[in-house]
Amino acid sequence: MTEVRVPTLGESVTEATVATWFKKPGDSVAVDEMLCELETDKVTVEVPSPVAGTLADIVAGEGETVGVDALLANITEGAAGSAEAPKAAAAAAGSSAAAPAAGGDSVDVMVPTLGESVSEATVSTWFKKVGDAVAQDEMLCELETDKVSVEVPAPSAGTLANIIAGEGDTVQAGGKLAVISGGSAPAQPAAAAPQAAPAAVSASAAKDVKDGPAAEKAMAETGVSRDQVQGTGRDGRATKADVARAAAAAAAAPAATPAPTAAPRAPVPADDAAREERVKMTRLRQTIARRLKDAQNTAAILTTYNEVDMTEVMALRKEYKDQFEKKHGARLGFMSFFTKACCHALKEVPEVNAEIDGTDIVYKNFVHMGVAAGTPQGLVVPVIRDADSMSFAEIEKAIAEKGKRARDGKLSMAEMQGGTFTISNGGVYGSLMSSPILNPPQSGILGMHKIQDRPMVINGEIKIRPMMYLALSYDHRIVDGKGAVTFLVRVKEALEDPRRLLMDL
Template identity: 50%
Template sequence: MSTIDIRVTNLGGESITEGTIGEIYKKEGDRVQKDDVILVIDTDKTTLEITSPAVGYIKKMHVDKGDDVRRDTLLIELCTEIVDQNIKQEEKATNNTTASKKDAPSAQKMMRENEIKPNEVEGTGMGSRITKSDVIDHINRKEIPTTCSMQDNVQSISKDINVTREKRVKMSKIRQVIAARLKESQNTAAILTTFNEIDMKNVMDLRVKYKDPFEKKHGVKLGFMSFFIKAVTLALKEVPEINAEISKDEIIYKNYYDIGVAVGTDKGLVVPVIRSADQMSFAEIENTLIQLSKNAHENKLQVADLIGATFTISNGGIYGSLLSTPIINPPQSGILGMHTIQNRPVAIGNSIEIRPMMYIALSYDHRIVDGKGAVTFLAIVKQYIEDPSRLALGV
């Protein structure tokens, strides 16, 4: 028999020092194949999967869900050879049940929490596999006993009400850091927000005109975000203080343009970074956005994907937001908020027309950026978006 200790050897980078045990997909005695996911660790930047390095079984699990871990913490003892005859017999006896069907991890978790035995639930998944929906249906079908006393009924109903009205969940590391950093931003920076609005008609017409040939040539759709990223990088070059940060008694001006794009996920907001965005084509920006967004939703972002942005763009418009005041991501000095496109009557020359309009907002650190610079920045972005041909010419 050979035993392997699985430890937290690397939490994803030097900037990450601790994490929290998230979902656990295996238990003691379970057999695992090489690269099977045993558990995940939530850190302040991403989610890390801990996989089995070899075929074997879980001899001992040293952590539970919610435990805090650091580098070199012992997580699992893995036996790479099954020598325990009892385990062999148990596996053989249950081969026609557990070996032939593997219930969904979310279903197993819910059954443990509600003290439900698997044989009580009818599985509707492939091979009678129990899904989370099966467990929920089983719970919903349970009836309140009719033979109990009135007091028992009241207590039972009261308990059910408490369960359904409140749920206490420990904050994930990502959510804790989001909360801390946003509060730090408010406590440190002198945040002010200025607004403008953009007529999106020309950009929308341009997208319609070149949508099909662009996708055919580059294999990706042409979205609004690439126009805004292009416009922002050009505006930052004209108003360099917004692409700078304060370090003690110095101002550090950045001559590179790494743009963070806020992405909402189930675990919270993450801001992957598009490096050297000013040097990228529209197609390169769109392809990078798609890959970063996909990795964010699949918890596959690396630490390097999330650090070092010089400026951030947040698009609340995808959720229907008409107007907002975004919070700066320190130590940056500015963040652009995009919003939903809404048809509104506007004055065009001497006439009133219905145009697709978008409000944009720039939150900036007034310690380093003056009002004139902030207003100028938004005016430049507005000019580029309303006349997108200027983006190609850089004028």
């Protein structure tokens, strides 16, 4: 009998909660196969099996709190060897039965690494069906995690012999998705005939093609109708990326979209329930909701406000934007000014660029700037690393590139991790004033707002100036009111006189 115990959870972490058991008593397990998942106040910890065998009993059930080195379960060794052999044989037999014509070796399609602390995903769309020929690196399916979408390419050429995890199924990192039988499949001549008329399929038969659940959910969330989406998947099927592109196009040309969502609501039933539409939250939306609520429950969030006269920044941008774009190939926007101003202020008030770790304060001697971006799937925060050492042009290029990848759903996990401070621009949507919520474990977030002409008293005279309200939400556990106000004042000073940025004043 081998004991399964709670592993080391990290510095200053002494206990965890058993979140999920992936095996039950009597199940056979392999060495290093994931048995359960533990949640601490900082990270999620996976517990692998130390030996091959059979899970004899579970000592700590789901929801229980356990300490470091506490007993989780017991495994009887040896039984898994005989149990796993017939399973492997059955799998091999199933693979060969699914593709008898191939005659070659079978290749498993596995769930790729999903990113730090992400252990599972949902199969959103299969772009191939059993029996289809596939080329190496051709996209087979799309997985949706609580943070990003992950495309799964074919590891080899052949025929898709078996789909193990269907659309809507939840899969674990490293789990098996499908089986490809290798060898002769790619050279099928029959595949050439349907390829001849892809436009006809997408134009005439799109209504008969079942879109993937991820695309359907995205259409429901964004209000984009199926007629607005140009499907690029198999047989004209719409993908989530197609919906994102359609939503972005609709937002860019609001005058061209005559409110298509109002038409289907013409017949109004008397019963309120019949008029409601219930749509399951995406994993991304669930995570956004959970993280924002956790931030409110954990941090002592306080917001302080100021306003900035944008006259000088707007004049500088107007004077040099054409030369800037010609030389650097990037548009000169306001975000680079705000990023530079924040980096400048964070040097003077480092606690706004710090985080709390247990009873320690961790000061960051660098600025990884998170730039909040709204997408059809929800709010994401790509990170511009070492923004404090970047030029205006480098910042603008990085923000443009990250923003495009965010809208297309192509951001990787690594691109959204490690931020030390965040800027959120609600002004692009017309927001005049708001209180942003912290992006944990960060201690500060700056909210930008709409630029609006207002009468201001300048040297005893009333003048019209383009003004913007600024809002700094901060964790009052680490940042005092004086520090928060000082930070905002430094940002205001840098923007009202941009020359201060050049002189580091």
